[in-house]
Amino acid sequence: MTTTEQATPASSAPPLPGDDVRAALDSAIATVQAGEQRWAGLGIAERGALLGRVHAAVASQSEQWVAAAARAKNLDPESPLVGEEYLSGPYCTMSGLLTLQHSLAAVAAGKSPVQSIKFGTGPGGRVVVPVLPTSAYEFLLLNGFTADVWMKPGITGTEVRARAGLGALTPKDTAGVGLVLGAGNISSIAPLDVLYELVAHNRVVILKLNPTMNELLPVYEAAFAPLIELGVLAIVAGAGDVGSYLANHPGISHVHITGSAVTHDVIVWGPGPDGAARRAAGTPVLDKPITSELGGVSPIIVVPGEWSTADLKFQAQHVATQRLHNGGYNCVAGQVVILSSEWPQREAFVSELRKALEAAPERVPWYPGSGDRVAAAGTAYAKADHLGKGGGRLLIDARNGVDAAAIQTTEYFSPVLGIVDVPGTGQAFVDAAVDHANTALVGTLGANVLVSPATLKELGSGFDEALARLEYGTIAVNAWTAVGFLTAGAPWGAFPGHTIDDVQSGIGIVHNAFLLQDTERTIVRGPFRPFPRSFVGGELSLSPKPPWFVSARSARRTGQLLTRFAAKPSWAKLPGIFVSAFRA
Structure with a gap:
């Protein structure tokens, strides 16, 4: 963007x-x-x-x-x-x-x-096309991550394959x-x-x-x-x-x-x-x-649950990455964290988030106009926390009666992150957060949801039904929507239905390397915890801290090795990638 x-x-x-x-x-x-x-x-x-x-x-x-x-x-x-x-x-x-x-x-x-891909069924009888993993290589390299394309309601599996x-x-x-x-x-x-x-x-x-x-x-x-x-x-x-x-x-x-x-x-x-x-x-x-x-204001919905101290720290780093990757200049950078006003751990999470934003590696604000946009956000929210060297990162707490309109309707395209809250726990919170994201935030490109395995189990089918009401082109559960961007077979674009006179996050899709017609959205899922803690709660994911995390110390080498792998895939290249990734 x-x-x-x-x-x-x-x-x-x-x-x-x-x-x-x-x-x-x-x-x-x-x-x-x-x-x-x-x-x-x-x-x-x-x-x-x-x-x-x-x-x-x-x-x-x-x-x-x-x-x-x-x-x-x-x-x-x-x-x-x-x-x-x-x-x-x-x-x-x-x-x-x-x-x-x-x-x-x-x-x-x-x-x-998609001849050899086995389709699934989503809410409302939608056809679901798995696009990650589609090979043994992907299963190992992105272990624990999946991406499914939800087709538009009423499209049959036969039509999907034929078109x-x-x-x-x-x-x-x-x-x-x-x-x-x-x-x-x-x-x-x-x-x-x-x-x-x-x-x-x-x-x-x-x-x-x-x-x-x-x-x-x-x-x-x-x-x-x-x-x-x-x-x-x-x-x-x-x-x-x-x-x-x-x-x-x-x-x-x-x-x-x-x-x-x-x-x-x-x-x-x-x-x-x-x-x-x-x-x-x-x-x-x-x-x-x-x-x-065309980008937009991407939400990060944090579903309340019982999180460990390590969970709070890891997910705070996850949110910081969603905002600070590429310096904050991403069309799908998370901009508004939606918390539950009734979550007992909400202030502990905000404290960890502040630490993660403060500790993330410094970088030159390279994109034109960034300083002006940060200044505009600071003017709109005089009590914002200025974090990082030079105070160039803003954390805006728009709870407790603070007017959240600016942070929810202005894509700042810079290192500016806001926090808002809605009431409720469990399914009531999820439904309220979905309604808030759909109505209060500008754009429909990407939405993120963080939820512990235990809470996800408690929510059951109600969680996927809520996702079906969340009108974004890519939704990431315990992952960042950028994983959808990186997934070749996943369509990338706004939720369908915008027009030139109300364009929101855009019209049409790109990427979509399986050349699917009649797509509605992509659902990305990842592990709530990195390996080895991922085995807590039965996730069974071998994924360490992902290399796209801004706090991943071995990201340069891992990225280089993955690029060499994409140039010429080979089983012999996997051990080196794994060793580098686990040094993150």
Whole structure:
């Protein structure tokens, strides 16, 4: 998710790029327009082989990719935090490429990409498609973590299998040139969006980088050289004027943006008062369809239970990670912790959370405008705790009569975390927290729920029924929704149903490497406790502290080893990964 770097000024019409820039952009569009016919002429098996060459190219560039991302974010190259760049960059991209190759191979053989997956049943009779783990490798590497795709109500298992494949089922029916306005925070977002445009929608692509990612331009050009050389992808850089020119170019048939709702609305309706008037009249300036992933305010629902001191500390670190990963600049960063006002351990948990935020590794606030957003939050909440070196992390306690509107309706996209509460225990709390998240918080991209195994057992089927009422595109239970982002087969996007005049967290999905149609949401589940404490309560998970935790000391090495594994999976590589992970 980005803020406004792709946008034009809100008070005036966007300037046009200079003649030489416009000529270069026109040439890039013409190149991929010619490439559309080559894409249409490639059989499914040939497309799979092409993605194999892209996978090899990404693997060859993985170290350069991470180094460039670290430079862009002012990270010490030896910092454990560099592990974030491995996992959310080349590792994630290569995992997506491997699963897409599987899906294309299945379609080429006349089979469904989910032919061998055994479906389950969810609340309301929904078909449930397990997408993690789908191999013995995943079972071991992410032991204790699962991800299930809940299909829309009324869709049958037969329909799910038959429709899986999307654009790969009709490869000759191409759909013109898609413009991808790339994200400025996570380096795999734009590449995965490009791949989804090509494979799922049969659109060739112009990728316009966010300026924060310009450092990665040469890496992307090398990593995706097979697509560029075929003429089905062109990558361009530039500011908002370039994005506006491309979005409104007659050669572009579709726009996909990862950014903010503000940027989306400027593109769709235009800037300033004229844009507001067009929105009110329902007359957009953009004359083509647009899909989007726009972030929001993500809740972390903490279900009351009887937690040990170790549980309180671990889950506080978990919440701190959900806020501080990537410096706090994530579309799905947890922003509002929802506690029970009747939980006897609530203040003990808040104390541990304060310690976790204070102790998390320091890093430069690298994303543009971060300081201003933190300052705005501090102005709105004068009694906020300023934590970390320099006080750049805010913990806002919006309980006890404090007006929570700002923290619940403003995506701060910075290290700002709020706490609110609702009454109740057990099922009454869960239901109240779900209602609060659905009605008081802006956005529907991701929601997180922390609940002990004992409490989960007590809740029974009522817990999953509550999840069915929680209207978010990805819901993580005892995990962070970013695990859904990292899972290649999981769809990623807002809860379905938004429109351009009320876009919330966006329209449409991406990733979805099994190419499923009619998806509703993804449910991720993880262990409440790390190994070996996970065996308390019978979880039987071998997962140590996850490498994406900001407090994981071995994260850099673990991320590097996982990336090398994704480049060339091998049983021989697993012991080294496990040893590094258990040093976290």
